[in-house]
Amino acid sequence: MSNHRRHLLGMHDLDSADVERILETAAGFEDVVERDVKKVPTLRGRTVLNLFYESSTRTSASFELAAKRLSADVVSVKAAGSSVDKGESLKDTVRTLNAYKPNIIVIRHPHIGAAQLTARWSDAHVVNAGDGKHQHPTQSLLDLYTIKKRLGRLQDVKVSIVGDVLHSRVARSNIEGFQMMGLDVTLVGPPALIPPGIEEATGVKVSDDPESMSEADVIYVLRMQHERMESGQNYLPSLREYARVWGVNARRVRPGQVVMHPGPMNRGVEIAPDVADSAASLVENQVEAGLVVRMAVLYDLMTRPSMGTVIDIRERAGERGAA
Amino acid sequence: MSPLQTRVLLDADQIARTLARIGSEIVERHPDLSSVHLVGIRSRGVPIAERIRDRIKETTGVEVPVGAVDISFYRDDVGLRSGADERLGDHPIVGETILDGPVEGAMVVLVDDVLYTGRTVRAAIDAIFDYGRPACIELAVLADRGHRELPFRADFVGKNLPTQLAEHVRVRLVETDGVDEVVLIGGGGETT
Numbered sequence: 183m184s185n186h187r188r189h190l191l192g193m194h195d196l197d198s199a200d201v202e203r204i205l206e207t208a209a210g211f212e213d214v215v216e217r218d219v220k221k222v223p224t225l226r227g228r229t230v231l232n233l234f235y236e237s238s239t240r241t242s243a244s245f246e247l248a249a250k251r252l253s254a255d256v257v258s259v260k261a262a263g264s265s266v267d268k269g270e271s272l273k274d275t276v277r278t279l280n281a282y283k284p285n286i287i288v289i290r291h292p293h294i295g296a297a298q299l300t301a302r303w304s305d306a307h308v309v310n311a312g313d314g315k316h317q318h319p320t321q322s323l324l325d326l327y328t329i330k331k332r333l334g335r336l337q338d339v340k341v342s343i344v345g346d347v348l349h350s351r352v353a354r355s356n357i358e359g360f361q362m363m364g365l366d367v368t369l370v371g372p373p374a375l376i377p378p379g380i381e382e383a384t385g386v387k388v389s390d391d392p393e394s395m396s397e398a399d400v401i402y403v404l405r406m407q408h409e410r411m412e413s414g415q416n417y418l419p420s421l422r423e424y425a426r427v428w429g430v431n432a433r434r435v436r437p438g439q440v441v442m443h444p445g446p447m448n449r450g451v452e453i454a455p456d457v458a459d460s461a462a463s464l465v466e467n468q469v470e471a472g473l474v475v476r477m478a479v480l481y482d483l484m485t486r487p488s489m490g491t492v493i494d495i496r497e498r499a500g501e502r503g504a505a
Numbered sequence: 506m507s508p509l510q511t512r513v514l515l516d517a518d519q520i521a522r523t524l525a526r527i528g529s530e531i532v533e534r535h536p537d538l539s540s541v542h543l544v545g546i547r548s549r550g551v552p553i554a555e556r557i558r559d560r561i562k563e564t565t566g567v568e569v570p571v572g573a574v575d576i577s578f579y580r581d582d583v584g585l586r587s588g589a590d591e592r593l594g595d596h597p598i599v600g601e602t603i604l605d606g607p608v609e610g611a612m613v614v615l616v617d618d619v620l621y622t623g624r625t626v627r628a629a630i631d632a633i634f635d636y637g638r639p640a641c642i643e644l645a646v647l648a649d650r651g652h653r654e655l656p657f658r659a660d661f662v663g664k665n666l667p668t669q670l671a672e673h674v675r676v677r678l679v680e681t682d683g684v685d686e687v688v689l690i691g692g693g694g695e696t697t
Contacts, residue, residue: 203598210575210599219635222578252578481599484583 186488189301189308190479192317193358200482201363205327208471208478215251215473225254225484231284231306232258233275235266235291240445240469241311241320245288248476257282272296273303280304286480289313307483315410318351321444322359324475328468329365329400332440337364342395344370345404345428345452348377349411352444353404357384370394371428374417392428396436403430403443403453425451432456440464509691514666514674517685520647523663524553527645528560530661535612538565540640542611544572546629547600552680553647554616570605574615579628608637614661618676620646623655648687650674 189195196204214222230249234242242258249256259279261267266275272291279287280303289300290311297310297317312318330336341360347353347369360367361384368387369376381388395401406424411417418424431454435441441457442464449455457463515523535541543558545551551573562568577599615629630642645661650668666674666689673690677683 207599210577210601213602214578217636222635223631224578224580224583481578481583 188483188487190319191297191310193319193322193355198362204323204478204482207481208327208474211474211477221251221253223253225252228254228285230254230256230286231279233289235261238290240472244472244476248473248480251477276300276303312351315349315351318355320476320479321352322355324471326359326363327471327475328464338366340366340398341400341402342368342370342398343402346375346406348375349407350404357386401430401439401441406448406451421451429454430457435462512689513686514689515687520685524556525560527661527663528557532565538567538569540612541569543569543614543616544574546617547573547575549618549676549678549681550616552678572604574629574632575600575602576628576632579631604636608639611639613639613642614645616645618647619674620649620659623653623657626657627655
């Protein structure tokens with residue numbers, strides 16, 4: 183199989199033109215998911231395989247629905263209840279499922295690099311739906327889509343990413359994606375939860391002052407990732423203490439600011455219910471965006487299957503192809 | 506290989522007269538315009554549909570609705586671009602499908618710039634049906650260049666252009682390209 187097969191393993195697989203195109207395509211799907219017939223025949227006869235080694239509600243549901251809305255055949259495999267329980271290795275599972283010739287494999291896995299290995303071991307286009315604390319690119323795309331839809335722009339939008347950056351793949355993808363699209367990113371949180379050296383590595387600003395959130399257009403609240411914190415490590419004195427100092431509550435959100443959260447929310451820890459359910463919260467908009475953005479990602483991989491051959495189609499728009 | 510030859514087939518004046526004629530043919534076929542809905546196929550079908558609407562309004566005083574259909578999600582070549590068919594163009598940026606009023610029971614006139622293989626029309630008809638069940642669908646094109654791959658014909662044809670497969674017909678419009686003209690590019694030999 184060609185080495186040039188396109189994958190979406192991290193935001194580094196995209197440039198700003200790719201992101202713009204995917205966001206435009208997603209906007210085109212808004213109409214499809216609103217109308218009576220919520221399905222288009224685009225991927226009829228293609229197969230999308232969802233392989234989830236970690237719990238997920240919105241990512242797995244939205245990828246499955248996205249593929250179905252595009253008329254693809256969808257197989258969803260969860261590690262729990264599959265041969266993984268019997269000790270099958272990732273490689274054997276991927277090789278086995280590859281025999282069914284999926285066009286796209288969507289994988290979530292607790293270990294960094296699992297998506298990359300899947301790309302190596304299969305003949306499909308691979309979409310990383312989260313690998314450990316590494317990357318979750320479709321989350322970043324849907325966050326960009328949500329911000330653009332609400333604020334009308336991406337350039338120079340000020341975002342404070344607040345909380346557990348250290349354990350967050352969402353933060354890693356968003357730092358990359360937000361900066362690529364010209365947003366102004368500040369990481370806000372207790373120093374123990376901010377990766378050391380990240381300012382130098384990525385060019386973001388870092389603040390250990392909770393008040394600095396008031397400068398932002400968007401307060402992006404991260405989930406406290408208890409399950410990724412190594413036991414015996416004291417990242418925090420207590421969750422109550424964290425909520426008191428860093429929790430985003432109604433007092434902290436000034437008029438005009440919007441609040442985002444990738445979910446699932448720990449209400450009363452990183453985000454207070456009075457914010458989560460307020461008009462400033464874009465959490466439900468993010469979930470809605472997840473469907474159309476994932477449709478756009480599947481569409482983009484199938485319509486531009488290889489790397490390095492992407493021509494600016496606007497130049498050639500005058501020449502209609504075979505369709 | 507000789508450099509690509511370009512020949513103007515229709516100039517601005519001829520395009521204007523052709524669209525006026527298509528407008529009056531539509532009026533002739535549908536004396537009652539109340540359920541006629543022009544639907545342009547993106548991208549150049551849309552400005553052509555708008556111009557036909559304007560001509561119809563000039564002669565009858567009736568403004569028929571104009572919609573736009575984007576066929577990106579209905580193409581038959583998604584995922585098939587492994588170089589087998591050179592004519593498979595790049596997938597254009599997805600546009601919105603906007604219909605001005607219900608499709609149910611409407612007399613839809615699809616409008617496009619060039620009728621060629623017929624695959625675009627097939628995709629557009631499939632798209633329309635996902636919005637409702639029209640009373641009928643007709644097809645109006647500025648130019649028909651032949652070489653059909655599906656059994657379609659247009660109800661309203663601006664100009665029949667016999668072409669060779671190696672040639673390209675480009676329609677340029679003021680709205681999208683800054684100039685009104687239909688040109689034939691390439692080929693070199695006699696047209697069939």
